[in-house]
Amino acid sequence: MDPNGVPTEYYQLVAALLFTIGIVGVLVRRNALIIFMSIELMLNAVNLSFVAFSRQYGQMDGQIFVFFVMAVAAAEVVVGLAILVAIFRNRETASVDDVHLLKG
Amino acid sequence: MGLTLLWLVPLFPLLGAILNGVSAGKLPRKAVSAIGVGSVGLSFAIAIACFSELLALPPEARRVTQGLFTWVQSGDFHAEVRYALDPLGAVMMLVVTGVGFLIHVYSTGYMGHEQAYGRYFSYLNLFTFSMLTLVLADNFLLMFLGWEAVGLCSYLLIGFWYQRPAAAEAGKKAFIVNRIGDWGFLLGIFLIFVTFGTVDFATVFAQAPQRLAMGSALATTIALLLFLGATGKSAQLPLYVWLPDAMEGPTPVSALIHAATMVTAGVYMVARCHILYLLSPVALQTVAIVGVLTALFAATIGLVQNDIKRVLAYSTISQLGYMFLGCGVGAFASGIFHLMTHAFFKALLFLGAGSVIHALSGEQNLWRMGGLRRHLRRTHITFLIGTLAIAGVFPLAGFFSKDEILYQTWLRGGPLLWCAGVVGAFLTAFYMFRLYFLTFHGPSRVPEGAKQHLHESPNSMTIPLMLLAVLSAIGGFVQVPLLAGGQRLDRFLEPVFADAADLTPAAHAANAAGAEAGLMAISLAVALVGIFVAYKFYVADPDLPRRLAEQMRGAYRLVFNKYWVDEMVDSWVVQPLYRGSVRLWERFDAAVIDGAVNGVGRQIERGAGLLRLAQVGYVQVYALILTLGAVVVIGYLALR
Numbered sequence: 088m089d090p091n092g093v094p095t096e097y098y099q100l101v102a103a104l105l106f107t108i109g110i111v112g113v114l115v116r117r118n119a120l121i122i123f124m125s126i127e128l129m130l131n132a133v134n135l136s137f138v139a140f141s142r143q144y145g146q147m148d149g150q151i152f153v154f155f156v157m158a159v160a161a162a163e164v165v166v167g168l169a170i171l172v173a174i175f176r177n178r179e180t181a182s183v184d185d186v187h188l189l190k191g
Numbered sequence: 192m193g194l195t196l197l198w199l200v201p202l203f204p205l206l207g208a209i210l211n212g213v214s215a216g217k218l219p220r221k222a223v224s225a226i227g228v229g230s231v232g233l234s235f236a237i238a239i240a241c242f243s244e245l246l247a248l249p250p251e252a253r254r255v256t257q258g259l260f261t262w263v264q265s266g267d268f269h270a271e272v273r274y275a276l277d278p279l280g281a282v283m284m285l286v287v288t289g290v291g292f293l294i295h296v297y298s299t300g301y302m303g304h305e306q307a308y309g310r311y312f313s314y315l316n317l318f319t320f321s322m323l324t325l326v327l328a329d330n331f332l333l334m335f336l337g338w339e340a341v342g343l344c345s346y347l348l349i350g351f352w353y354q355r356p357a358a359a360e361a362g363k364k365a366f367i368v369n370r371i372g373d374w375g376f377l378l379g380i381f382l383i384f385v386t387f388g389t390v391d392f393a394t395v396f397a398q399a400p401q402r403l404a405m406g407s408a409l410a411t412t413i414a415l416l417l418f419l420g421a422t423g424k425s426a427q428l429p430l431y432v433w434l435p436d437a438m439e440g441p442t443p444v445s446a447l448i449h450a451a452t453m454v455t456a457g458v459y460m461v462a463r464c465h466i467l468y469l470l471s472p473v474a475l476q477t478v479a480i481v482g483v484l485t486a487l488f489a490a491t492i493g494l495v496q497n498d499i500k501r502v503l504a505y506s507t508i509s510q511l512g513y514m515f516l517g518c519g520v521g522a523f524a525s526g527i528f529h530l531m532t533h534a535f536f537k538a539l540l541f542l543g544a545g546s547v548i549h550a551l552s553g554e555q556n557l558w559r560m561g562g563l564r565r566h567l568r569r570t571h572i573t574f575l576i577g578t579l580a581i582a583g584v585f586p587l588a589g590f591f592s593k594d595e596i597l598y599q600t601w602l603r604g605g606p607l608l609w610c611a612g613v614v615g616a617f618l619t620a621f622y623m624f625r626l627y628f629l630t631f632h633g634p635s636r637v638p639e640g641a642k643q644h645l646h647e648s649p650n651s652m653t654i655p656l657m658l659l660a661v662l663s664a665i666g667g668f669v670q671v672p673l674l675a676g677g678q679r680l681d682r683f684l685e686p687v688f689a690d691a692a693d694l695t696p697a698a699h700a701a702n703a704a705g706a707e708a709g710l711m712a713i714s715l716a717v718a719l720v721g722i723f724v725a726y727k728f729y730v731a732d733p734d735l736p737r738r739l740a741e742q743m744r745g746a747y748r749l750v751f752n753k754y755w756v757d758e759m760v761d762s763w764v765v766q767p768l769y770r771g772s773v774r775l776w777e778r779f780d781a782a783v784i785d786g787a788v789n790g791v792g793r794q795i796e797r798g799a800g801l802l803r804l805a806q807v808g809y810v811q812v813y814a815l816i817l818t819l820g821a822v823v824v825i826g827y828l829a830l831r
Contacts, residue, residue: 184809
C-alpha cells in the first residue's frame with residue numbers, strides 16, 4: 088500500500104457518509120427530483136467505495152465496474168426524468184405522496 | 192354393387208338433416224322440400240338396390256356387413272361403426288325408408304304453412320338416419336346410438352311447437368320415460384359385455400347358447416333388462432304413458448315416429464336378440480304377458496277417447512302389444528310381419544287423420560266431426576281401407592298378420608293368451624270403427640266456422656294416402672298362411688331365426704291346417720261383430736252409447752280417465768321424487784355444497800382484506816421497509 092496516500096478506511100468512511108445521506112434523502116424528502124438526486128448520491132457513494140478498493144488491491148476491475156455504473160445511471164436518469172416530466176404535466180405535482188394510484 | 196353402397200342408405204338422410212339444419216331457414220321452401228324428401232327418396236332407392244342384391248344371394252349367405260371405421264378402442268373393448276344387412280334388417284330398412292319417404296312427401300303438404308319448415312325437415316331426416324342406424328347396426332353400441340338418437344328426434348319433434356306448453360311438457364315426458372327404459376337397455380349391454388367380452392351381434396349370438404345356460408339367472412337378467420328398454424321405446428306396460436301425450440307433435444310425425452317406425456324399435460330389438468330370449472323361458476313368458484296385457488289395457492282406453500289422434504295412439508300401443516305377444520310365444524317372424532303391416536296401415540290411419548285435421552283447420556275432437564265422407568272422398572276411402580285392415584278383415588294386410596299372431600299364440604302360448612288376444616281383436620275392431628263412423632258418417636257436427644273451409648287435402652297428401660292404402664290392402668299377401676302354402680316373408684326371415692330353431696318352445700297343439708282355418712274364421716267373425724256393434728252404437732242408435740255410459744258409470748269413468756294411471760304415476764312417483772329433489776336442493780345443494788364453495792371464497796376474501804392493509808400506496812414507506820430489511824440482513828451477517 089502506498090505509504091503517502093490516504094488510507095482506504097477514510098475513503099470508506101466518506102462513502103458510508105454519502106450513502107447514508109442518500110438513504111435519508113430518499114426516505115424523508117417528498118419531492119421526486121430531490122429523491123432522484125439522493126439516489127445518485129447513493130450510487131456515487133458506491134462508486135467511491137469501488138475505486139478505493141480498486142486502488143488498495145492494485146486491480147482495475149473496480150474502476151471498470153464504475154464506468155458501467157455511471158453508464159447505467161445516466162440511462163436511468165434519462166428515463167426517470169422523462170417519467171417525472173410526464174407526471175408533472177399530467178398532475179402538476181412532483182410530490183411522490185400524490186402519486187399513489189396503484190394503491191390496493 | 193348394391194351392397195357396397197349400404198352405408199349410403201343412412202348417409203343421405205344425415206346429409207339432408209345437416210344441410211337443412213345449418214341453412215337455418217335461409218333456403219327457399221322448394222329447396223328444403225327437395226333436400227328433405229330427395230335424401231330419403233335416394234336412400235329408399237339404394238335400399239331397394241341392396242334388397243334385390245340380397246335376394247340374389249343364397250339364403251344362408253344373406254348377411255353382409257360393411258365396416259366404416261373403428262369407433263371406440265379402449266383396452267379389451269372394441270366397437271366399430273359397422274352396418275350389417277340381413278333379412279330382418281332389410282325388412283326394417285325398407286319399411287323405414289319406404290314409409291318414411293311417403294310421410295316426407297305428405298309433410299310437404301301438411302306442414303306447408305309452417306314457419307319452421309327447414310327445422311321440421313331437418314329433424315325428420317335426422318330421425319330417418321337414426322332409425323336406419325338402429326336397424327342396420329352390427330353391434331349393440333351402434334344400435335344404442337341409434338336408439339338414443341331416435342329418442343332425441345322424438346323429443347325434438349313432439350316439442351316441435353315448443354311455444355305450446357302442452358307440447359313442451361309432452362316432449363319432456365317422452366324423453367324422461369324413455370330414459371328409464373334406456374337405463375335398462377344400457378345395463379343389459381353392460382352385462383352382455385361382461386359376459387361375452389364383446390358387443391358384436393354375430394359373436395354374442397353365436398356364443399350365447401354355450402355361455403348362457405338354458406333358463407339361467409344371467410340369461411333372464413340380460414333378456415329382462417333389454418326388454419325394459421323395449422317397453423320404454425315401444426310404449427308397453429308400464430312405460431306406455433308417454434305415447435298418448437306424444438300426439439302433441441305434428442301429425443306426420445305421429446305417423447312416422449309414434450306409429451310406423453320408432454315405436455317398433457323395441458319389437459325389432461327383441462327379434463334381433465331372439466336367442467337371448469329363447470334361452471330364458473321366464474323372460475319370453477314375460478314378453479308375451481306384458482304384450483297381451485298391454486294390448487287389452489290400451490284397447491279398453493281407446494274405446495272412449497274423444498281425440499282422433501289419441502284413439503290412434505292407444506290403438507298403436509295395443510297393436511305393439513300384439514307384436515310382443517307374437518315374439519313372446521316364440522313366433523318372431525309373425526311379430527315382424529305384424530310390425531310391417533302395422534307400419535302400412537297405421538301410417539295410413541295417422542296420415543288420414545292428419546288429412547281430416549287439416550281439412551277442419553286443426554280440429555281433433557271426434558264429436559265435432561261427422562259426415563265428412565261427402566267432403567273428403569279420397570281421405571274417406573283410404574281411411575276406410577286402413578280401418579278395415581287394422582280391424583282384421585279379410586283379405587287386408589292386418590287380417591293376415593294379426594291372425595298369424597293369434598294362430599301362433601294358440602299353437603305355442605295356450606288358449607288363455609289366445610282368448611285375451613281375441614278379446615283385444617274385438618275391441619280393436621270396435622274402437623276403430625267407432626272412430627271411423629264418428630268421423631265420416633252420421634250428421635255433421637262440424638262447427639259453422641270450420642265448415643266454410645272444409646276442403647280435400649292437396650295431392651301431395653292424398654297420393655301418399657293412396658299408396659299406403661294399396662300397401663295396407665295387399666301387404667298381407669307376402670305371407671299367405673299355411674292354407675295356401677305361401678309364407679314368403681317367413682322363408683325370407685328364416686336364416687335370421689334358423690340358429691335358434693332347436694331352442695324354440697315346442698308347440699302345444701298340432702300345426703294343422705284345419706285348426707288354422709277354424710281360428711281364422713273365429714277371428715274374422717270377431718272382427719265383423721266388433722264392426723257391427725260399432726255400427727249399432729254410433730250410426731243406427733246414436734243415443735245408445737250415452738245410455739250405456741250412464742248405466743255403467745263406474746266402469747266408464749275408470750276407462751275414460753285412462754285408469755288414472757297418469758295421476759297415479761304423478762302422485763306416487765313424480766311428486767315424491769320432486770319433493771325429494773327440492774329437499775336435496777335446499778338442504779344439501781344449497782347448504783352443504785354451495786356453503787362449502789362460498790365459505791372458502793369468503794375466508795380467502797377475509798385473509799386478503801388483512802394483507803391489503805400492508806399496501807399503503809406511499810413509495811417511501813416501501814423504501815423504508817426495504818431499507819430496514821437490508822439493515823436487518825446485513826446486521827445479521829455482520830454480528831453472527
